[in-house]
Amino acid sequence: MVAGLFAGILLAHLVALIPHSMLLRTEYIFYDAFSKHASEINEDHPEDILIVDIDENSLSKYGPYNEWTRDMHAQVVQKLEEGGAASISFDILFKNADFGNRNAIRAQQMLYALYPEKEWRYDFDKIRQAYDYDSVLVRTIADNPNVIVCGTFSSRTDYKHQSQWMPLSTNIRARDVAAKPTFHLEQVTNLENVESKDLLDNVFPELSHAAKNFGVVNATPDEDGVLRKMRLLYRFPNAEIWPRDSSQIYPAISLVTVMHLFKTHPDSVQIKMGEYIDLGKPFGIYRDSLGTLRTTYPQITYPMIRQVFKNKASLLSRPNHKDSIPDSLQEITPQIQAYKDTNGNISIMTNEGDFDMDDEELTDFDKESIQAFARELKDLPKGKTLWLSATLDFHYNVKKKRWLSNYSILSADVLDSLFAADTNAINALKTGEEMRFGKRKRIPIDEHGDFLITFKSAYNIPPNQRAFQHISYYDVAEGRIPKESFQGKIFILGSAAPAMFDFYAAPHEDHFPAVITQATIVDNILNDDYMREAFPNPILFLITAIVAITIGLFTSQYVALLFLIVLFLFDIFTAYNFFSHGFYIGCTTYIIEGVLAFLGSFLVRFYFESRDKNFLDKSFKQYISDDLIDEMLTNEKEPELGGEKKYLSAFFTDIQSFSTFSEQIGDPKKLVDLLNDYLTAMTDIIKDQNQGTLDKYEGDAIIAFFGAPTPIERQRRHALMSAISMQRMQEHLRENWKRHKNHKNRDLPKDVSFPESVYHMHTRVGINSGEILVGNMGSETRKNYTIMGDAVNLASRLESIGKQYGTYILVSEETLTGTNDPQDKTDYRNEFITRPIDRLKVVGKSEAVQIYEVLGLKSEPNAGQLNLLVSLWAKAQQLYYAQKWDEAINSFEESKLLEPHLQIKDPGARPTPSEVFIKRCKEYKQNPPVAAGEIWDGIYSATSK
Numbered sequence: 001m002v003a004g005l006f007a008g009i010l011l012a013h014l015v016a017l018i019p020h021s022m023l024l025r026t027e028y029i030f031y032d033a034f035s036k037h038a039s040e041i042n043e044d045h046p047e048d049i050l051i052v053d054i055d056e057n058s059l060s061k062y063g064p065y066n067e068w069t070r071d072m073h074a075q076v077v078q079k080l081e082e083g084g085a086a087s088i089s090f091d092i093l094f095k096n097a098d099f100g101n102r103n104a105i106r107a108q109q110m111l112y113a114l115y116p117e118k119e120w121r122y123d124f125d126k127i128r129q130a131y132d133y134d135s136v137l138v139r140t141i142a143d144n145p146n147v148i149v150c151g152t153f154s155s156r157t158d159y160k161h162q163s164q165w166m167p168l169s170t171n172i173r174a175r176d177v178a179a180k181p182t183f184h185l186e187q188v189t190n191l192e193n194v195e196s197k198d199l200l201d202n203v204f205p206e207l208s209h210a211a212k213n214f215g216v217v218n219a220t221p222d223e224d225g226v227l228r229k230m231r232l233l234y235r236f237p238n239a240e241i242w243p244r245d246s247s248q249i250y251p252a253i254s255l256v257t258v259m260h261l262f263k264t265h266p267d268s269v270q271i272k273m274g275e276y277i278d279l280g281k282p283f284g285i286y287r288d289s290l291g292t293l294r295t296t297y298p299q300i301t302y303p304m305i306r307q308v309f310k311n312k313a314s315l316l317s318r319p320n321h322k323d324s325i326p327d328s329l330q331e332i333t334p335q336i337q338a339y340k341d342t343n344g345n346i347s348i349m350t351n352e353g354d355f356d357m358d359d360e361e362l363t364d365f366d367k368e369s370i371q372a373f374a375r376e377l378k379d380l381p382k383g384k385t386l387w388l389s390a391t392l393d394f395h396y397n398v399k400k401k402r403w404l405s406n407y408s409i410l411s412a413d414v415l416d417s418l419f420a421a422d423t424n425a426i427n428a429l430k431t432g433e434e435m436r437f438g439k440r441k442r443i444p445i446d447e448h449g450d451f452l453i454t455f456k457s458a459y460n461i462p463p464n465q466r467a468f469q470h471i472s473y474y475d476v477a478e479g480r481i482p483k484e485s486f487q488g489k490i491f492i493l494g495s496a497a498p499a500m501f502d503f504y505a506a507p508h509e510d511h512f513p514a515v516i517t518q519a520t521i522v523d524n525i526l527n528d529d530y531m532r533e534a535f536p537n538p539i540l541f542l543i544t545a546i547v548a549i550t551i552g553l554f555t556s557q558y559v560a561l562l563f564l565i566v567l568f569l570f571d572i573f574t575a576y577n578f579f580s581h582g583f584y585i586g587c588t589t590y591i592i593e594g595v596l597a598f599l600g601s602f603l604v605r606f607y608f609e610s611r612d613k614n615f616l617d618k619s620f621k622q623y624i625s626d627d628l629i630d631e632m633l634t635n636e637k638e639p640e641l642g643g644e645k646k647y648l649s650a651f652f653t654d655i656q657s658f659s660t661f662s663e664q665i666g667d668p669k670k671l672v673d674l675l676n677d678y679l680t681a682m683t684d685i686i687k688d689q690n691q692g693t694l695d696k697y698e699g700d701a702i703i704a705f706f707g708a709p710t711p712i713e714r715q716r717r718h719a720l721m722s723a724i725s726m727q728r729m730q731e732h733l734r735e736n737w738k739r740h741k742n743h744k745n746r747d748l749p750k751d752v753s754f755p756e757s758v759y760h761m762h763t764r765v766g767i768n769s770g771e772i773l774v775g776n777m778g779s780e781t782r783k784n785y786t787i788m789g790d791a792v793n794l795a796s797r798l799e800s801i802g803k804q805y806g807t808y809i810l811v812s813e814e815t816l817t818g819t820n821d822p823q824d825k826t827d828y829r830n831e832f833i834t835r836p837i838d839r840l841k842v843v844g845k846s847e848a849v850q851i852y853e854v855l856g857l858k859s860e861p862n863a864g865q866l867n868l869l870v871s872l873w874a875k876a877q878q879l880y881y882a883q884k885w886d887e888a889i890n891s892f893e894e895s896k897l898l899e900p901h902l903q904i905k906d907p908g909a910r911p912t913p914s915e916v917f918i919k920r921c922k923e924y925k926q927n928p929p930v931a932a933g934e935i936w937d938g939i940y941s942a943t944s945k
């Protein structure tokens with residue numbers, strides 16, 4: 001056991017030698033399966049993150065994407081901004097711009113061809129401006145502070161010539177792009193783990209200058225081509241190309257989007273590689289330069305937060321009726337919009353209607369909102385609108401047992417922090433001062449800056465089941481969607497159309513739009529919905545090893561397989577349970593470890609068991625049953641003295657007149673050859689065919705029993721079948737010996753020959769069933785697994801007394817009927833052809849027993865003749881018990897003719913039962929068993945064993 005334990009522990013640790021990349025590939029199988037299942041049961045549908053999709057509808061309306069002009073993107077930005085979008089993030093690349101030059105040159109050439117007399121070169125700027133859609137996009141983005149544009153980092157190998165990529169790799173390129181935000185190297189621990197990139201690509205400087213925020217959209221799938229992580233940080237320029245140039249850390253666009261929503265200053269960010277990116281607390285209230293209290297989240301005003309404070313009590317309570325929509329939804333603030341007409345008059349548009357600024361019907365909240373935007377309203381251009389308030393409502397989440405806002409920024413921890421704040425302290429804020437709320441937002445990253453994405457639903461499912469709502473680029477650009485539905489929302493602009501080929505293989509779906517990946521990361525960060533890798537888990541690793549080693553040491557191979565399956569299912573269930581709570585602790589690692597631990601312990605155990613079993617086989621197999629050997633090995637116990645009472649069937653056999661033909665054989669070697677062949681054939685019938693246990697050989701005699709050490713079903717039938725099979729084998733042996741063959745039809749040695757008497761060999765069998773003492777009998781130094789008791793003695797008597805009756809299978813009535821058998825009450829007289837031989841009182845016993853001869857099976861071909869014999873025998877025996885001796889003799893004479901072992905038919909057989917009873921009837925005729933007038937019980941008392 002100690003050796004097996006040590007081997008199991010040793011092999012379990014071999015999992016550490018498996019290359020990490022190979023182990024990861026196997027872990028991905030379960031990770032992806034878990035992700036797919038989680039996506040199928042996903043119920044999260046963020047209300048404030050939407051995809052503006054360049055979908056098939058947009059492509060069919062506007063034509064192929066490469067023919068689109070950039071004013072179309074500007075139009076979408078303008079519509080979203082007018083609707084009050086909180087952020088507009090482009091997952092669309094704008095690599096370069098010519099500001100209309102190329103199309104202007106073409107137009108100029110056409111005009112020269114049509115009107116060659118005119119000097120069109122003087123009108124080139126006017127022509128170019130007509131085609132300058134790039135500038136339209138740049139101006140629109142410059143006028144809208146909530147837009148985030150993107151670029152990518154490329155590799156030198158993406159370009160054919162150095163002259164092409166070199167300008168994109170320098171500090172000059174970094175200054176031209178002027179990306180915001182970026183991080184200083186001092187903000188990062190383990191800086192060497194931040195990936196350096198060669199080229200800052202796929203954005204033209206005028207666009208990045210115009211945008212208030214810039215992020216990169218690089219994505220690198222895992223080795224198997226599946227995107228599970230997104231790298232959030234990159235370093236540029238690459239020190240390998242420009243070792244003397246200073247570099248900065250550039251964030252991914254999803255991180256930039258969150259920073260914009262939090263209004264996080266890049267210098268305040270802390271980055272610990274392998275741990276987290278700390279953005280600080282997500283929500284803030286500050287006093288601006290005009291002395292007005294503002295919030296950090298676009299479109300959420302301080303008056304709105306004041307309304308949240310006023311509803312604190314109801315937002316901390318539970319609704320009375322959870323299933324009732326009115327009771328499960330609280331509207332805190334409505335939408336309010338101001339409009340300045342061409343005359344400079346301002347109208348306040350609310351859900352209740354349009355009002356003048358000084359209208360008495362305006363609510364206190366309306367007035368407070370107007371006051372908060374007094375300066376903006378004064379400077380509002382004619383014909384423009386301004387959002388003063390957004391719709392803020394809360395719904396009760398039964399699963400989380402609390403009220404949740406329609407804005408992710410107002411998360412549970414932010415609300416708790418707000419409710420715990422001192423409103424006097426907020427009101428006392430000075431100009432430029434800020435107060436932050438919520439828990440510090442620490443985004444988990446690995447040592448390379450990778451963020452493990454918690455994917456939501458799949459994309460290729462019915463639209464209403466998707467996690468994120470998609471709205472068509474075309475519908476937004478054409479104003480087909482009410483602008484007020486955009487207020488306070490987070491928009492990711494990109495494409496899920498197959499024609500755009502912007503897809504990744506994701507864990508839960510093979511073709512997953514890249515734009516949804518960016519939305520998913522933003523949602524993960526806003527809602528702290530993180531997935532962390534933490535494998536292998538030491539506790540589960542230890543449990544798996546211990547259980548696997550225990551299985552290997554103490555269970556059989558078939559049971560071990562079942563237990564291992566249960567163990568691995570437990571590992572999978574545990575891993576999924578952790579996965580559903582945001583931790584991937586691995587799965588394959590434990591299965592591999594469990595298999596190794598099991599193999600180590602099982603193989604060592606198998607070695608020692610095989611060694612012991614080989615020893616036992618060689619030493620005892622010829623004497624005791626295989627079952628006993630297996631039982632001893634299973635229990636790891638050597639035979640001990642003692643026994644127990646069981647209902648068994650004792651089985652005795654003997655060769656008729658063995659001493660006579662053994663003398664005739666003469667040669668001891670020939671006798672041994674003969675006995676070996678005989679005993680092997682008969683023992684195989686008992687042990688292998690009928691699950692009996694060999695007790696011992698006594699010369700030519702075989703002693704066996706059925707039902708121990710391992711219980712067997714229908715043991716009495718097994719004993720009866722053994723006796724019949726042995727008689728058939730006897731006939732087969734005689735025929736084979738005549739042909740100089742053994743029982744397996746193999747040639748006997750040439751020098752072996754037998755006398756004629758061998759070919760007439762007969763075997764007698766005696767069987768009795770009952771309570772028998774079975775166990776290891778003998779001394780401490782020499783033991784034998786054997787049987788004892790009166791039932792055993794009777795079986796022995798039946799075998800020996802068979803020669804007096806001329807029978808070859810003589811059994812007790814109990815063996816046939818099973819009157820006292822606790823497991824099997826079958827009366828085998830219905831299956832076997834039997835005849836009652838006598839009411840016998842054996843030597844040493846005062847009680848008589850009914851004994852039967854078993855002639856064969858009722859299904860045998862010669863059953864008809866044997867059944868006729870039995871009927872004639874029954875008639876003769878009835879006359880015998882009636883003491884009608886002459887009539888009985890006549891009837892026995894009839895039955896004698898059908899006796900299967902009549903000497904004329906079966907040379908070497910003894911006088912048959914019919915002949916024995918004819919002789920007895922004649923003796924009783926001369927000397928009646930009882931005096932005249934007395935009742936005779938029919939019992940015959942044996943005078944010898």
